[in-house]
Amino acid sequence: MAHKTRKRLTKTELKKDPVNEFLMGTMTFLKEHLTMIAATLGALVIVILIVQSFSESASRQSNEATAGYYLAGQLYQLGMSSFQSGQYETALGQLQTAMTVAQNNYRAYPGRQDGRRSALLDAKIGIIFGLEDQVIPQLGDFIASRPDEALTNTARLYMATALENRGGTNDLINARDAYDEILASVDPGSQLAWQAYTGLARLAFETDDFENARRNLDSALAIFPDTTEFMEYQLARLDYAGF
Numbered sequence: 001m002a003h004k005t006r007k008r009l010t011k012t013e014l015k016k017d018p019v020n021e022f023l024m025g026t027m028t029f030l031k032e033h034l035t036m037i038a039a040t041l042g043a044l045v046i047v048i049l050i051v052q053s054f055s056e057s058a059s060r061q062s063n064e065a066t067a068g069y070y071l072a073g074q075l076y077q078l079g080m081s082s083f084q085s086g087q088y089e090t091a092l093g094q095l096q097t098a099m100t101v102a103q104n105n106y107r108a109y110p111g112r113q114d115g116r117r118s119a120l121l122d123a124k125i126g127i128i129f130g131l132e133d134q135v136i137p138q139l140g141d142f143i144a145s146r147p148d149e150a151l152t153n154t155a156r157l158y159m160a161t162a163l164e165n166r167g168g169t170n171d172l173i174n175a176r177d178a179y180d181e182i183l184a185s186v187d188p189g190s191q192l193a194w195q196a197y198t199g200l201a202r203l204a205f206e207t208d209d210f211e212n213a214r215r216n217l218d219s220a221l222a223i224f225p226d227t228t229e230f231m232e233y234q235l236a237r238l239d240y241a242g243f
Contacts (some may be wrong), residue, residue: 065112068105072098072121099125116147123158132166153182153192160199176203194223 079094102122109115119142126135139159143152160178163171182196197220204213 065109065114069114069118072102095125116151120154127162132162135162156182194220
């Protein structure tokens with residue numbers, strides 16, 4: 001059988017070959033735009049490196065904030081344990097160190113969740129030390145920074161406690177407002193709600209408003225039937241007053 005001779009493409013046909021035209025056009029484009037493409041690729045590589053670096057930095061900062069909060073928390077627990085066992089000087093040193101660690105952690109990582117938790121731990125220890133004049137503006141600034149709802153309500157609770165402890169006329173009004181704000185935004189059966197109701201009951205006691213004291217105390221007891229000596233004393237006082 002005779003083999004068929006493959007027909008060769010002429011130069012004209014070759015020039016009109018669509019595949020060849022595409023390849024030639026691509027080569028021409030690359031030659032003409034090589035500098036621009038190289039710059040674009042270089043910029044893309046830089047962006048990728050920046051994103052990777054930021055991701056690694058964000059992860060590192062998050063880990064460091066968590067470690068700082070954990071350390072402050074452990075020192076706080078040690079301090080409270082020492083206090084309960086009567087080692088007052090040891091407790092004082094541990095709580096002061098916990099406060100310093102918490103302050104530094106918040107200053108270093110104010111945008112991290114555990115950095116923000118450190119700010120609340122700092123306030124909590126400050127209240128224990130009776131530093132209401134320092135704690136109240138700090139908590140005001142913290143709430144103004146708009147943390148998440150859980151942290152905001154915890155800050156409100158500490159704010160109300162500090163105001164209540166300071167005890168000025170406006171302080172007690174602002175403390176009542178803070179407790180009301182908590183009740184308006186938390187689960188009615190939560191621990192925070194219980195603390196807000198007991199706070200409102202205490203404030204009502206301060207002004208001999210026994211009716212509201214009883215109402216708020218009953219609301220607190222409906223959540224958690226506290227039978228501590230202080231709660232028993234409040235109930236006895238209300239019973240004596242006829243509420």
